[in-house]
Amino acid sequence: MSSPAEKFHAWAETLPKWHGLLQVSPDRAYAHAEEDYDNQYGVTAMEAEDGDGLCRLLQTHQVDTTGPALEIGCGTGYLTFGLARHYPGPDFLITDPSQAFLRLTQRHVGNGEYPARRHFAVLNADDLGQLPPEMFSVIAMRSTLHHILGVEAFIAACARTLRPGGALVMGAEPCEYGYVLMGALGQTIAPVLQAAGVELLPIWKKQLGTFVDTIKFYCRRDLDKATAEDKHLFNPHELGELGATYGLQLKFFPNATFGDFAPPFQPEFVSFTVFFLNYLKYCMLFDAEFLKHIQRHLKPQLKYIDDCYRSHVGPAITGVFLLKKTPVASAS
Numbered sequence: 001m002s003s004p005a006e007k008f009h010a011w012a013e014t015l016p017k018w019h020g021l022l023q024v025s026p027d028r029a030y031a032h033a034e035e036d037y038d039n040q041y042g043v044t045a046m047e048a049e050d051g052d053g054l055c056r057l058l059q060t061h062q063v064d065t066t067g068p069a070l071e072i073g074c075g076t077g078y079l080t081f082g083l084a085r086h087y088p089g090p091d092f093l094i095t096d097p098s099q100a101f102l103r104l105t106q107r108h109v110g111n112g113e114y115p116a117r118r119h120f121a122v123l124n125a126d127d128l129g130q131l132p133p134e135m136f137s138v139i140a141m142r143s144t145l146h147h148i149l150g151v152e153a154f155i156a157a158c159a160r161t162l163r164p165g166g167a168l169v170m171g172a173e174p175c176e177y178g179y180v181l182m183g184a185l186g187q188t189i190a191p192v193l194q195a196a197g198v199e200l201l202p203i204w205k206k207q208l209g210t211f212v213d214t215i216k217f218y219c220r221r222d223l224d225k226a227t228a229e230d231k232h233l234f235n236p237h238e239l240g241e242l243g244a245t246y247g248l249q250l251k252f253f254p255n256a257t258f259g260d261f262a263p264p265f266q267p268e269f270v271s272f273t274v275f276f277l278n279y280l281k282y283c284m285l286f287d288a289e290f291l292k293h294i295q296r297h298l299k300p301q302l303k304y305i306d307d308c309y310r311s312h313v314g315p316a317i318t319g320v321f322l323l324k325k326t327p328v329a330s331a332s
């Protein structure tokens, strides 16, 4: 019987090559300029912390890492950088539907000597059903699930291509209740600032409208999201039930990032207030003056939420999802 690595290489050999990349799906550009992605999200340098933390999490939960790892939606390589350094298995297939993102990640990951051989492929998660069964020990992704149109089909395809004892691990996914809370607070910003005598600039009004409408769009499930880049919000209990349907058992870590599981084991999440203000700054591009008014005049509302969660983690706005496939029972 062939080893997991031999099985993977035999399959990779069958794939067409396109501009030096393995090709499972046609190239599809991201909705925004790929080169600007890191700047918008305030990423100043690639760090290995997230990939290191993810690998430590796998170890803690006894996930099998003897087979290849697959990363879906690598973007500019934020998670890839550390996974390439720390994944202990034989091979690491790094993928994205966008060739431009793959080129940036190739550059960021570099040519260092790490345990796993690196391979790059153009892959759209909607085509995951084309991957051979029981091929990968680990499927990793960061901030990608909410871009995938058919979440149930995707989870089913992951379960099929995972080896027993392997896991699908996803971080930085938006959670429904935390996001709807942010949207509801967003609805109060204009009346609260106006009551405090702050004159709202036209650009601020426009940005506020975009913010609250965007969250409502993500939350709703009665809309066609086929052409939208960001699509969904998630409920951990629903992902747990969906995983269980396909033989995957969920462990959810509310508001955790992969980096939290690496030294110095310091949670990145500070409070709802900090997350909310950072979201407005980096994702919604609110300027410093607007943020200053929000921070000052919404202080009672923000403090109320932070006070509710003084001694436990919440509200869940994001988090890490670990869905482990049942290992094969050992013969006794």
Ligand SMILES: C[S@@+](CC[C@H](N)C(=O)[O-])C[C@H]1O[C@@H](n2cnc3c(N)ncnc32)[C@H](O)[C@@H]1O
Pocket: 030, 072, 073, 074, 075, 076, 077, 078, 079, 096, 097, 098, 101, 123, 124, 125, 126, 141, 142, 143, 144, 147, 148, 149
């Ligand atoms: C928000 S970015 C995250 C990038 C990177 N993982 C990170 O953490 O910075 C979302 C990524 O998902 C990819 N993506 C979007 N739709 C996808 C799909 N249907 N299948 C696979 N990847 C997808 C995008 O090209 C992009 O790289």
